[in-house]
Amino acid sequence: DAGVTQSPTHLIKTRGQQVTLRCSPKSGHDTVSWYQQALGQGPQFIFQYYEEEERQRGNFPDRFSGHQYPNYSSELNVNALLLGDSALYLCASSSPSGGAYNEQFFGPGTRLTVL
Amino acid sequence: AQSVTQLGSHVSVSEGALVLLRCNYSSSVPPYLFWYVQYPNQGLQLLLKYTSAATLVKGINGFEAEFKKSETSFHLTKPSAHMSDAAEYFCAVRGPNFGNEKLTFGTGTRLTIIP
Numbered sequence: 001d002a003g004v005t006q007s008p009t010h011l012i013k014t015r016g017q018q019v020t021l022r023c024s025p026k027s028g029h030d031t032v033s034w035y036q037q038a039l040g041q042g043p044q045f046i047f048q049y050y051e052e053e054e055r056q057r058g059n060f061p062d063r064f065s066g067h068q069y070p071n072y073s074s075e076l077n078v079n080a081l082l083l084g085d086s087a088l089y090l091c092a093s094s095s096p097s098g099g100a101y102n103e104q105f106f107g108p109g110t111r112l113t114v115l
Numbered sequence: 116a117q118s119v120t121q122l123g124s125h126v127s128v129s130e131g132a133l134v135l136l137r138c139n140y141s142s143s144v145p146p147y148l149f150w151y152v153q154y155p156n157q158g159l160q161l162l163l164k165y166t167s168a169a170t171l172v173k174g175i176n177g178f179e180a181e182f183k184k185s186e187t188s189f190h191l192t193k194p195s196a197h198m199s200d201a202a203e204y205f206c207a208v209r210g211p212n213f214g215n216e217k218l219t220f221g222t223g224t225r226l227t228i229i230p
Contacts, residue, residue, distance in 0.1 A: 103161060108157055109158050
C-alpha cells in the first residue's frame with residue numbers, strides 16, 4: 001500500500017515565478033492538507049481540500065492556491081514567488097471514515113528553493 | 116485559538132538515559148494532542164496521540180506521553196534512549212470537531228543522543 005507521495009522532491013525557482021507541487025493521497029483517503037515548513041520551524045497549515053473544495057484555510061495569502069481532482073490527488077500552486085517561500089512543503093492525507101479523529105499521514109515533502 | 120509551546124529547541128541525552136521532551140498546550144476546547152517525529156529529509160511520522168481517552172498514551176518505538184489537564188502539558192518520554200531516536204520531534208494540537216483538522220505545531224525539539 002503506497003503512502004502519501006509528492007512530486008517533485010526538490011525544486012529551484014526564481015523570485016516572481018510560479019510553481020505547482022503535486023500530492024497523491026494514501027489509498028482510501030479523500031482529504032488532503034498542505035503545510036509549509038520553513039527551516040528550523042514547525043509545519044504551518046496552508047489549507048485542506050475535501051470533495052474538490054477548500055474546506056479550511058490557514059493564514060496564507062491568496063498567492064497560495066490549490067486544487068483537488070476527482071481521484072483525490074491535489075496540487076498546491078504558489079504565484080509570484082518570494083524568497084520567503086523557500087521551505088519544505090508537506091502534504092498530508094486523511095479519511096473521514098476515521099470518525100471525529102482523522103489521523104493525517106504525511107508525505108516526504110517537496111523542498112522548494114527560491115533564488 | 117490553539118497553540119503548543121515546546122520548551123527546549125535542543126535536547127541532548129546519553130544513550131540509555133531517560134528522554135523527556137516538553138510540550139505545553141493552550142486550547143479553548145478539549146484538545147487532541149499529537150507527537151510527531153521527523154528524520155532528516157523526511158516527512159512527519161506519528162508517534163502517539165491523545166484523543167480524550169486514557170491520559171497515559173503509549174506510542175511507537177517505546178515512547179509515551181501523559182496528558183495533564185491541570186498543567187496543560189503533554190510531555191513525551193522514553194525510559195532508555197537509543198541512537199536511532201536522534202531526530203526532530205514536534206508536538207501538535209487540533210480541535211475535536213469533525214472537519215476541523217488543522218494541526219497547529221510547535222517549533223520542534225531536536226534530540227541528540229550521545230554515545
